[in-house]
Amino acid sequence: MSPFPFLVLLIITLFSSFGDSLKVPFRVNDLLPVLPPGISWPVLNNLHSAVDLLPSFVGSVTPYNGSIEWKGACFFDNQAKLEFTDGDRNGSGFGGAILYLKTEEAHSWTCMDLYVFATPYRVTWDYYFSAREHTLKLDSWEEPAELEYVKQHGISVFLMPAGMLGTLLSLVDVLPLFSNTAWGQKSNLEFLKKHMGATFERRIQPWRATIDPADVHSGDFLAVSKIRGRWGGFETLEKWVTGAFAGHTAVCLKDDMGNLWVGESGHENEKVTSVMSMWTRMQPAYAANMWNEALNKRLGTEDLDLHDILLETEKRGITFDELLAIPEQDDWEYSDGKSTTCVAFILSMYKEAGIFGPISSSIQVTEFTIRDAYMLRIFEDNQTRLPRWCQNENDRLPFCQILGEYRMEFPGYNTLDPYANMNEHCPSLPPTYDRPSQC
DSSP states (O other), rough: OOSSHHHHHHHHHHHHHHHHTTOOOOOHHHGGSSSOHHHHHHHHHHOOOOGGGGGGEEEEEEETTEEEEEEESSEEEEEEEEEESSSSSSSOSSEEEEEEEEEEEESSSOEEEEEEEEETTEEEEEEEEESSEEEEEEEOOSSHHHHHHHHHOOOEEEEEEEHHHHHHHHHHHHGGGGGGGGHHHHHHHHHHHHHHOOOOOBBSSSSOOOOGGGOOOOOOOEEEEEOOOHHHHHHHHHHHOOOOSEEEEEEEEOTTTTTTEOOOOOOOOOOOOOHHHHHHHHHHHIIIIIIIIIHHHHHHSOOHHHHHHHHHHHHHOOHHHHHHHHHTTTTTOOOOOOOOOOHHHHHHHHHHHTGGGGGGGGGGGGGGGHHHHHTTSOOOOOOOOGGGGOOOTOOOOOOOOOOOOBBBOOOTTTTTOOHHHHHTSSOOTTTOOOOOOOO
């Protein structure tokens, strides 16, 4: 009888008995990158995805709250504390700080943790692969406002849950989306299939419908999906974030002479805290228009900069997250006009036309995504009334597809009756995009 089965059994028994007290020298995930690409890459691609690019908030550390503790992706026992320093690199007199981060209890000898450290005035990062106390030195504060912010709220610590390797692999998953090539198009298709469950069934020719303008009416909704090139990549990520199966919308309009036009708006108004301060310093003229005005609207104030906005939220006893969650109001006017997304532009027309009926005053269309729009139960639901030119027997769609090699799909299309305060508190987290009732 061969001695090898007994040896294997002995090893398994040893690890079963002492597994809690032994640290394995490596995990399979840690060694995959050094294996031949034909073996490692298919496995790695299944282990990591674009979701791994999203950082996980660990906590905020100030000089006055002692230390914070958490479990990392590599090191299971971590602590951080912050100390102010007197000197600074530019003689501003603001001083600086040192962040002490202690890492212990690594799950293997080959792993590492990747962190992002942020205030509204800066974003920096570092990685750790040894169990010891590490230091992150901030030579000086950008301005007195940053020092005051850190005194009150601390430095936010974010963990990249997939570690260095997983984060890099996630970037590999995302970067090809922006290539204006057949490879880029395939990458977009595969990304949406993998992360959103899209099917992309290939249509039978013809892929282009011959439209009779007489069948098109003012207000007809156009949904557009681009799956190639730079904007195709941006649209793919927007679809993934919002759960929408289209990346842009437009509306058909007819003038008094019966001429057919297409109207659209592409002005986006997005707000991300950590990016705010960086963009403020690079493009100060744009910064006020992008978020300071929007935050002032939510506070009912005027001309406050980011620092004063943070002070005002503190006075009122609300968090910055709560401030961002205040619904946008359709009647808010900014310095460059009303700030509307492509879909809000269309829904505002519907609102003025009375499509939302008696609840119109309780509908803020600026809170709607493209997904929210096509789920509204306001579209034609009798397929026999659709124009003859859009009755493609092979597609069997409840709407007209004008163009495209692949069948367009809109889960939940034409299913939700409008209600007051619709979509003002709805989450949109991938991959399920669960939508609570009446949110």
